[in-house]
Amino acid sequence: MMMGCPNQTALKLASTPILSSPPFLFKIPNPPFPKSPLSRPIKALSSSALLQTSTKPPQDQGAKPQWKATIDFKWIKDNKEAVAVNIRNRNCDADLDLVLHLYDKMFTLQKEVERVRGERNAVANKMKGKLEPSERQRLIEEGGKNLKDGLASLEEELVKLNDRLQQEAQGIPNMTHPDVPIGGEDCSTIRKMVGSAPKFSFLVKDHLQLGKELDLFDFDAAAEVSGSKFYYLKNEAVLLEMALLNWTLSEVMKRGFTPLTTPEIVRSSVVEKCGFQPRANNTQIYSIDDSDQCLIGTAEIPVGGLHMDSILSDSLLPLKYVAFSHCFRTEAGAAGAATRGLYRVHQFSKVEMFIFCRPEESEQYHQELIKIEEDIFSSLGLHFKTLDMASEDLGAPAYRKFDVEAWMPGLERFGEISSASNCTDYQSRRLGIRYRPSEAQVTSGKKSKGNLAPPQFVHTLNATACAVPRMIICLLENYQQEDGSVIIPEPLRPFMGDLSVITRKSS
Numbered sequence: 001m002m003m004g005c006p007n008q009t010a011l012k013l014a015s016t017p018i019l020s021s022p023p024f025l026f027k028i029p030n031p032p033f034p035k036s037p038l039s040r041p042i043k044a045l046s047s048s049a050l051l052q053t054s055t056k057p058p059q060d061q062g063a064k065p066q067w068k069a070t071i072d073f074k075w076i077k078d079n080k081e082a083v084a085v086n087i088r089n090r091n092c093d094a095d096l097d098l099v100l101h102l103y104d105k106m107f108t109l110q111k112e113v114e115r116v117r118g119e120r121n122a123v124a125n126k127m128k129g130k131l132e133p134s135e136r137q138r139l140i141e142e143g144g145k146n147l148k149d150g151l152a153s154l155e156e157e158l159v160k161l162n163d164r165l166q167q168e169a170q171g172i173p174n175m176t177h178p179d180v181p182i183g184g185e186d187c188s189t190i191r192k193m194v195g196s197a198p199k200f201s202f203l204v205k206d207h208l209q210l211g212k213e214l215d216l217f218d219f220d221a222a223a224e225v226s227g228s229k230f231y232y233l234k235n236e237a238v239l240l241e242m243a244l245l246n247w248t249l250s251e252v253m254k255r256g257f258t259p260l261t262t263p264e265i266v267r268s269s270v271v272e273k274c275g276f277q278p279r280a281n282n283t284q285i286y287s288i289d290d291s292d293q294c295l296i297g298t299a300e301i302p303v304g305g306l307h308m309d310s311i312l313s314d315s316l317l318p319l320k321y322v323a324f325s326h327c328f329r330t331e332a333g334a335a336g337a338a339t340r341g342l343y344r345v346h347q348f349s350k351v352e353m354f355i356f357c358r359p360e361e362s363e364q365y366h367q368e369l370i371k372i373e374e375d376i377f378s379s380l381g382l383h384f385k386t387l388d389m390a391s392e393d394l395g396a397p398a399y400r401k402f403d404v405e406a407w408m409p410g411l412e413r414f415g416e417i418s419s420a421s422n423c424t425d426y427q428s429r430r431l432g433i434r435y436r437p438s439e440a441q442v443t444s445g446k447k448s449k450g451n452l453a454p455p456q457f458v459h460t461l462n463a464t465a466c467a468v469p470r471m472i473i474c475l476l477e478n479y480q481q482e483d484g485s486v487i488i489p490e491p492l493r494p495f496m497g498d499l500s501v502i503t504r505k506s507s
Helices: 073-078 080-089 096-126 133-169 207-213 219-225 236-253 268-273 300-304 359-379 426-431 468-478 490-496
Strands: 189-194 258-261 265-267 293-295 310-313 319-328 347-357 384-388 400-408 413-422 433-436 459-467
Touching: 073 080, 073 096, 073 133, 080 096, 096 133, 189 359, 207 468, 236 258, 236 319, 236 347, 236 359, 236 459, 236 468, 236 490, 265 268, 268 293, 268 300, 268 426, 300 319, 300 347, 300 459, 347 359, 347 468, 359 384, 359 400, 359 413, 359 459, 384 413, 400 468, 413 468, 426 433, 426 459, 459 468
Parallel strands: 258 319, 310 433
Antiparallel strands: 189 384, 265 293, 319 347, 347 459, 384 400, 400 413, 413 459
């Protein structure tokens, strides 16, 4: 921990609940949907039998990578000092020296392979002409046996070296925005503070007590059916979840986002390409036994993979999506009073925003995403702060990340309810998502085949619009009344059949 950092409580977003069919549909904005940006069909997933889930062990260091990222090794070498500082600032265990050693070794070996290929080709050309039998035999010995066997050995070594280089280089994190605070989580700085904590003239209850008295949750039955950190929502809590999802979707769609529901099982390679580690120790990802598939921890993963291995038209950008999904997290290592109740669970519903854009526009859209989050939470009357997260809390993909933490009176602390990350081209280099700039944007004069501008990697951004259980905690605890009832915020009432208050059930 760095000395001199402001001491701030920043509790990280984890998880939330299951969704059944909504009793009230959200109001459709006018026009109803933006023009569809899908440029190709979404690839289907394989249909492995889903018998059970498990957390798989870390991948072997010598194993061949399942996929390859388009990593700019020359840039890394030319900016070695800046990359090394960035790795230290993020408290990352990537081995930059090993990566550069392997890169130099591969570069040298590639030249040797090309030299031997040249010799082999020269011998082959000589053999096309008229030759004495003895000379032909000598060339056969030289080119057919020695050069051929030597080249095969070199090429095999090159493939193994390239795989090892990929394996090590994939651990290098994204670069960091120059304004990001350096250090651990408590070095994060407050960007904005909104509202004030509500004043109560009575003893405040937490969401667990409120939920029990108002008959909104059942954790005991869920523990018997599924295990700890699962729950049933009941009665008005179900309506509240649906209202939060439908209202949030309608609000984000008004801002030009295309709605999606996503697959909730994805290939482990897509999880890795988005910057998550399904095979690491203490992973948050559930992996499916005897399969290359995982349960998603966030809709960011399937939405990120939506345009995988594509070159998008410049006219389609930016692509803005708002996705509903259930999310699943192991919550490995999570324990203690701070994780009780709905705060940290294994399954939850979430609305996630995701943007694909041109590189020069990603900072602008990052500001737009956090503004949408702040508008949503302000509309619900919450007291919250927006944090510019410190370098060690960014995770590998994020160039910069803003978290929103809301005041939870019953828990007597701020708790994270959303985050917004600019991942620049970290994910797109792994997912293979590029766009072809229009002629008006091409200033370098470089053209590719067919006199077209060369494709460039898009930038990706993601942000939480609504993680349901944390929002339920906030609403129950902030809007509780002395008689034990809970007021429903006005924006949600039309989505709950005009219900304005949750009261105790008559016995």
